[in-house]
Amino acid sequence: MSPTADSQPKPAVLIAGSGPSGLILALTLVKNDIPVRIIEKDSEFHEGQRGSGVQPRTLEVFNYLGCLDDMLKKAKPAEPRxxxxxxxxxxxxxxxxMAPYIPPTPSVPYRNPVIHGQASSEAVLRTHLAKYNIFVELETELVDFQQNPDSVTAHVVKRSGGKEVRETLTVDWLVGADGAHSFVRNKLGLTFLGETRPAESIIIADVEVKGLSTDYWHSWGDQSTKSVWLRPTETPGVFHLMAGGKQADLATMQQGREQIIKYILDVTNRHDLEFREVKFVKEWRPNIRIVNKFSEGRVFVIGDAGHVHSPTGGQGMNTGVQDAVSQRATDAQ
Structure with a gap:
């Protein structure tokens, strides 16, 4: 059973959000003997592939933090499309x-990206945090904070069994790793300049498929009409679906498994394949935005709370990792 927050040393840093950025930051801090507490307002850990393209610089970070071997146990190379x-x-x-192979060298041992679903990466990071007696506190939400000259007063609410327990704690620093709709960013009054591109929205899901090779990312059609991409994941038999196009009915696809499979068959005409379980169905809407600065006083934002991107090259997750391990957050130029 996970220890309660009361049994932990007084945290110097409170992290709101348990995605890759928050988890990497927590692990970086505890490995440097800095007490940390990490909270997550959701009731369950995140599912799905999401940020699955892990770039070489991120692999170097994982190696530095001692978790690379566990990441690579299930990771896949970036197959051709x-x-x-x-x-x-x-x-x-x-x-x-997609990413032509580059031979590693002694000085640059990690030169090739790999595919490792975000849910799997987060699970590995939580396992390594547990070695330091640090556990993500689910159903625990940051609802307010005030800055003081030498500390931050944070107000959190823990929900369990329909009950709420309110807590006020004082920490040296607060970090918002709480995603694109960040409470911390909004509370600080930071701008989030950029654009949304609803016309480029797609449906993403994890789909169990039988009879499809795992040697390639598979793609049919194009964005000018309708398209389907099925990418093999680290879980045997499960493919990551990206479906969209100007003529695609995204609302209908979100109605459930039968509508998603019907769309796949309409586009691919692959009636030789067997489609089984469909999970983690979500509309993904492209946003390209960045804050005017990454900190105000003793409060910081990292990851999607500070910047969101197109999915090209796995920019979101990989830049969030860099936020977490930087020596300090600096104002955006």
């Missing part, structure tokens, strides 16, 4: 190298 001819959907028209 197979583009299929339509309407048959079976013959490959071309192969696109």
């Amino acid at each position: 197979a583009v299929y001819k339509l309407p048959e959907g079976v013959e490959i028209a071309k192969i696109v190298e």
Whole structure:
């Protein structure tokens, strides 16, 4: 059973949010003997692939923190993408190298990105935090804070069994790793300049598929009409779906498994495949935004709370990791 917050040393840093950025920051701090507490307002840990493209610099961070070997146990290389001819959907028209292999060297041992779903990465990080007796406190939400000259007063609410327990604690520093809708960023009054591109929205999901090769990312169609991408994941038989296009009905796809499978079959014409469980269905809407600065006094924002990106190159998760291990947050230029 996880220890209660009362049994822990008084935290010097309170982290709100338990995604990759928050977990990496917590692990970085405890490995440097800085007491930390990490809270998460959701009742369950996050599911799905989300930020799954892990770039070489992030692999270096994982190695530095001692968790790389556990990450690589299930990680996959970035396979080439197979583009299929339509309407048959079976013959490959071309192969696109997503990340051509670069031989490692003694000075640069991690030169190639890997695929490791965000839920799996977060689970590994939580396991390593547990070695330091640090556990994510679920259903615990930061609801307010005030800054003092030498501390931050934080107000949190822990929910359990329909009951709420309120707590006020004093910490040296507060970090908002609480995502794109960050309470911490909004409370600080930071701007979040940029744009939203609703026309480029897609549906993402994890789909169990039988009969499809795991040697490629598989793609049919294009964004000008309708498209389907199925990428193999670190879980055997499970593929990450990205479905969209100007003619795609995203609202209908969100109605459930049958609608998603119908859309996949309509686009791919792959009736030879067997589609089973569909989970983690979500509309993903592209946002490209950044804060005007990453800190105010003793309060910081990192990860999606400070910047959101297109999915190209795994920018979101990988830049969030860099936020977490930087020596200090600096104002955006």
